[in-house]
Amino acid sequence: MEALYTHGVHVAESLQQTLGGCEKVLLWLSWIGDPRASFFIYFPLTFFLNKRAGVSVLWIAALTEWLNLTFKWLLFGERPFWWIHESGVYSEQQMPKLKQFYSTCETGPGSPSGHAMITGATWWVMMSKLSAFVYSHTRSSLAKNVPVVLYIVTMLGIGISRIFILAHFPHQVLAGMVAGAVFGFLLSRYEPKNIKLIHYVASSIGLLLSTVCIYWGLFYLGVNASWTFRLAAKWCAKPEWIRPDTAPFSSLSRDTGALLGLGLGLYSPMYASTQGWKMTGKLKAVCIVLSLFTIEIMDQVPLSQHSRILFYALYYLKNAFVPVLVTAVIPWIVHSVFVIQQSPKQN
Numbered sequence: 001m002e003a004l005y006t007h008g009v010h011v012a013e014s015l016q017q018t019l020g021g022c023e024k025v026l027l028w029l030s031w032i033g034d035p036r037a038s039f040f041i042y043f044p045l046t047f048f049l050n051k052r053a054g055v056s057v058l059w060i061a062a063l064t065e066w067l068n069l070t071f072k073w074l075l076f077g078e079r080p081f082w083w084i085h086e087s088g089v090y091s092e093q094q095m096p097k098l099k100q101f102y103s104t105c106e107t108g109p110g111s112p113s114g115h116a117m118i119t120g121a122t123w124w125v126m127m128s129k130l131s132a133f134v135y136s137h138t139r140s141s142l143a144k145n146v147p148v149v150l151y152i153v154t155m156l157g158i159g160i161s162r163i164f165i166l167a168h169f170p171h172q173v174l175a176g177m178v179a180g181a182v183f184g185f186l187l188s189r190y191e192p193k194n195i196k197l198i199h200y201v202a203s204s205i206g207l208l209l210s211t212v213c214i215y216w217g218l219f220y221l222g223v224n225a226s227w228t229f230r231l232a233a234k235w236c237a238k239p240e241w242i243r244p245d246t247a248p249f250s251s252l253s254r255d256t257g258a259l260l261g262l263g264l265g266l267y268s269p270m271y272a273s274t275q276g277w278k279m280t281g282k283l284k285a286v287c288i289v290l291s292l293f294t295i296e297i298m299d300q301v302p303l304s305q306h307s308r309i310l311f312y313a314l315y316y317l318k319n320a321f322v323p324v325l326v327t328a329v330i331p332w333i334v335h336s337v338f339v340i341q342q343s344p345k346q347n
Helices: 002-018 020-032 035-049 051-075 080-086 114-138 146-164 170-188 197-220 227-235 248-266 269-273 281-300 308-340 342-346
Strands: none
Touching: 002 020, 002 080, 002 146, 002 170, 020 146, 035 051, 035 114, 035 248, 035 281, 035 308, 051 114, 051 170, 051 197, 051 248, 080 227, 114 146, 114 170, 146 170, 197 248, 248 308, 269 308, 281 308
């Protein structure tokens, strides 16, 4: 592995030297590949364009991120920003001149890349739906492949960005991209429909309990699954770049909270009251803008960090509310304002 890691450092060094002028673009690519974007951006966007596709995006994002977390705990992947210091391969004089960024200092293990795997899976669903939509309207095989090319180019850009900022080694990115495409293909064949609320609740609790069992099972075997926290805190260039929402249990809180929230939203009275209402393109745009704006405001509200358990609990609740907001609250508000209030005027 040392040779593989050393080669990865050389690749990162070359990328920073040759693509230094594209720093802002690469940081933006890393941002759009953030797993949070699948929950906070791609899910709302897709849901209002195609409800079934939107539900699939959130469902697949949650399951893929849970699998990614499990893989990371079992594969013990290093991250470049701490490995170059901890490995003993480089002396002080030989230390590569590499730059860290705000999004470099993630606190979990590095393999496989979550950005590549989770975004790859959710974008696979979006790409497949868009490709089918384009073909149904154009009957052009060339036009049908445009979303496929966009998917490949975007994923390559995200992968390069993760190597550039020292968050991952190349082989971790490649593993994430392959796993994301595979899981996206496999999971998209099963679209969750007609699933009862109890199944959403059971899925949320099941993922939570299974992950806790894995964590303590590893601990019982003498493996500290939290071994990366110390290294990230020790070698991150700036302490404020250490963010609790990059921790493995934050990912778990996001996944399990989102599944619960999806079930609560789809089985809420608000959601039921808007069924049968065909939304116009303008109202869909209004719902998308309102959802993204509200989620962004929610995301900016700091959560208490007095204890990790409290932070994870609050993070769980925040991520549970997002699907309720998107599937039920926002459509109900838009329906009430633009449809119910306009009906008396038309009469």
